[in-house]
Amino acid sequence: MVASNFILAVKSTESSSLYFSGDLSWGVALLIALASMVLAFWIYRGDLLGRTATGLWVLPLLRAGAVLMVVMMLTGPVIQYRTSVGTTARVLMYVDASASMKATDEQMATSRKLRIMQRLGWLKGLDNEMDAADAIVYLGQLRQVLGAMAGDVMANFPEHVGKAKGLAQQAAESLKDIEIEGWDKKEHDLFNSEIVEPFHKADPEQNDRADKAALLALKPKIDQWEEKIRILLPKGMEKLNPETRTAVERFDRTPRWQRLESQLLGGADGLVSQLSAEHNVELLALTARRFQLLWTPDYIGNEGPAGENQDVEGQVDPNAPPVTLPVSATNMITDLSTGLIEGAVSEDPAEKLFVVLFTDGQHNVEGASPMAMASQLKDRGVAVHVVGLGSVEAARDLAVLKVEAPGSVYKDAELAGDIILHDGMEPNKPFTVRIQHEGRVVWEREFATAGKRRKLPFTFDIKEVVRAAQARQNRDVRYVNLPLKLDVVIPPIEGESKDNNNVGILRVNVVTQKPRIMLIDGRPRWEFRYLRNLLERDDRWEVNTVLGRLAGGRLDLGTRGNGLGRFPSTRDLLFQYQLVIIGDVSAAAFGANEL
Numbered sequence: 001m002v003a004s005n006f007i008l009a010v011k012s013t014e015s016s017s018l019y020f021s022g023d024l025s026w027g028v029a030l031l032i033a034l035a036s037m038v039l040a041f042w043i044y045r046g047d048l049l050g051r052t053a054t055g056l057w058v059l060p061l062l063r064a065g066a067v068l069m070v071v072m073m074l075t076g077p078v079i080q081y082r083t084s085v086g087t088t089a090r091v092l093m094y095v096d097a098s099a100s101m102k103a104t105d106e107q108m109a110t111s112r113k114l115r116i117m118q119r120l121g122w123l124k125g126l127d128n129e130m131d132a133a134d135a136i137v138y139l140g141q142l143r144q145v146l147g148a149m150a151g152d153v154m155a156n157f158p159e160h161v162g163k164a165k166g167l168a169q170q171a172a173e174s175l176k177d178i179e180i181e182g183w184d185k186k187e188h189d190l191f192n193s194e195i196v197e198p199f200h201k202a203d204p205e206q207n208d209r210a211d212k213a214a215l216l217a218l219k220p221k222i223d224q225w226e227e228k229i230r231i232l233l234p235k236g237m238e239k240l241n242p243e244t245r246t247a248v249e250r251f252d253r254t255p256r257w258q259r260l261e262s263q264l265l266g267g268a269d270g271l272v273s274q275l276s277a278e279h280n281v282e283l284l285a286l287t288a289r290r291f292q293l294l295w296t297p298d299y300i301g302n303e304g305p306a307g308e309n310q311d312v313e314g315q316v317d318p319n320a321p322p323v324t325l326p327v328s329a330t331n332m333i334t335d336l337s338t339g340l341i342e343g344a345v346s347e348d349p350a351e352k353l354f355v356v357l358f359t360d361g362q363h364n365v366e367g368a369s370p371m372a373m374a375s376q377l378k379d380r381g382v383a384v385h386v387v388g389l390g391s392v393e394a395a396r397d398l399a400v401l402k403v404e405a406p407g408s409v410y411k412d413a414e415l416a417g418d419i420i421l422h423d424g425m426e427p428n429k430p431f432t433v434r435i436q437h438e439g440r441v442v443w444e445r446e447f448a449t450a451g452k453r454r455k456l457p458f459t460f461d462i463k464e465v466v467r468a469a470q471a472r473q474n475r476d477v478r479y480v481n482l483p484l485k486l487d488v489v490i491p492p493i494e495g496e497s498k499d500n501n502n503v504g505i506l507r508v509n510v511v512t513q514k515p516r517i518m519l520i521d522g523r524p525r526w527e528f529r530y531l532r533n534l535l536e537r538d539d540r541w542e543v544n545t546v547l548g549r550l551a552g553g554r555l556d557l558g559t560r561g562n563g564l565g566r567f568p569s570t571r572d573l574l575f576q577y578q579l580v581i582i583g584d585v586s587a588a589a590f591g592a593n594e595l
Helices: 026-047 058-075 110-120 127-150 154-175 185-201 209-216 219-232 242-253 256-265 271-276 338-343 370-379 463-471 526-536
Strands: 012-020 077-085 090-096 280-287 290-295 353-359 383-388 398-404 408-410 414-423 430-437 440-448 454-461 481-489 503-511 516-521 542-547 549-551 554-556 579-582
Touching: 026 058, 058 077, 090 256, 090 271, 090 338, 110 127, 110 242, 110 256, 127 154, 127 209, 127 219, 154 185, 154 209, 185 209, 185 219, 256 271, 271 280, 280 338, 290 338, 338 370, 370 383, 398 503, 414 503, 430 454, 430 463, 440 454, 440 463, 463 481, 516 526, 526 542
Parallel strands: 090 280, 090 353, 353 383, 408 503, 516 542, 516 579
Antiparallel strands: 012 077, 280 290, 398 414, 414 454, 430 440, 430 481, 481 503, 549 554
């Protein structure tokens, strides 16, 4: 969770806005009102025919104006006044819209699942478990502080001691009142004496290297206590009560993207609503190498379909956050740098700008470094907060990510390529990879899992596949290129988290006829002879050379026809060539219908 209590200079600002919360949109209501006004004006004007008193035309206008106001009342116009005391910050909230955000996290530790579910409001009454989980988090942060202290100069020793002392104290407070089997006051006192008290005894102002060495020596103790507390938490479903077990099963089915929606847009309790009450919030999405604005107050695109953008009274408020993220997590490119650098720009030097990034990581764009991005934004005075989603462990899964192969091959060639595979399984488990065409296996190999992303090469003869595909075609139709669709299949193995991603598609065009080339020139130049010899020696090409001759001072390409050495006599014959190379030939050598 990101804190919203930014410390800024105090000032007061006021603003007002008009929006319509009724059953009719203002556009439709205005059209109805104008039509009603014209009708009311025309009817009342008929009652005044024959009268000559001055100012009688005002009465139809008044009636028409009354009708206008009555109809516009159906739009529910509301003027909203807002007074803000304190300098508001501009908070840019980026969500990672890469395809990996649709993944689920069944492999996540049960203790962390319980912690997240309580934050989402899915579980109640797990205070003991959550306090123990908080203590584990504080101990992990304490270990990081000691790691930074070990590599830093003595001048920064007091700062590190202050941070470590606070984290140790927070861990002790979290463990103080928990009631879990295996934990009692004796354990808590021992934790205080071994972890908390050494930091309180250290005198950071003395910059004593002996104190630093003593504190660094606590790292093994911190690891031991972290493991001891972790054992207290439930590790599997069998130790959970039915209600909690149901909630965990719901968590396992819910993708990261949907959990993020609940966290950010969960009504008045959502993070976006809480921050936008005090700050200027912009909700954006990282889509490939770009960023896309999803929502901000007073944004012209905020008005959504029925059921969206509702305030606490159920009325449509175009300034309220949406109830779902108006973008899909489909991008195969994850760039956590470019969009933030381009979007985190302020035109006001005095503006306080903060960036919050929600992502599961997995940056996969070369040349764009998230670390360099954070450093660059720091130089601009922009604070970057990253909220990690998902598990730190890869899912126990095999998945076909991509198949790399040539786009076209000849019918008598071998097809070679690579299968890009996500291998998140435990090492040395056997599995099979097959390439099939219409259910028939054309290539198969045995492999062993390795627990990492892999590239598996394949090579097989395409002849039999082409012959089988041609046998099913209409004999009266000849294909220059035969499109083939082959399936890359990995039969599921024990322990996979899902098996619906074990299939990939390999598409390739097979050149079944020799490409035809026509070479036209007015005289046998060196270039003409070189190209003719080069192409005629390659059995994969069918070459027709047309050499013109001078007749009466004019170049003549000879008799038209369909044979070798002749220029095609019809348009259809000409279009049977895939390539026509024209040398030193003037337009006069062709007929008017040939140009």
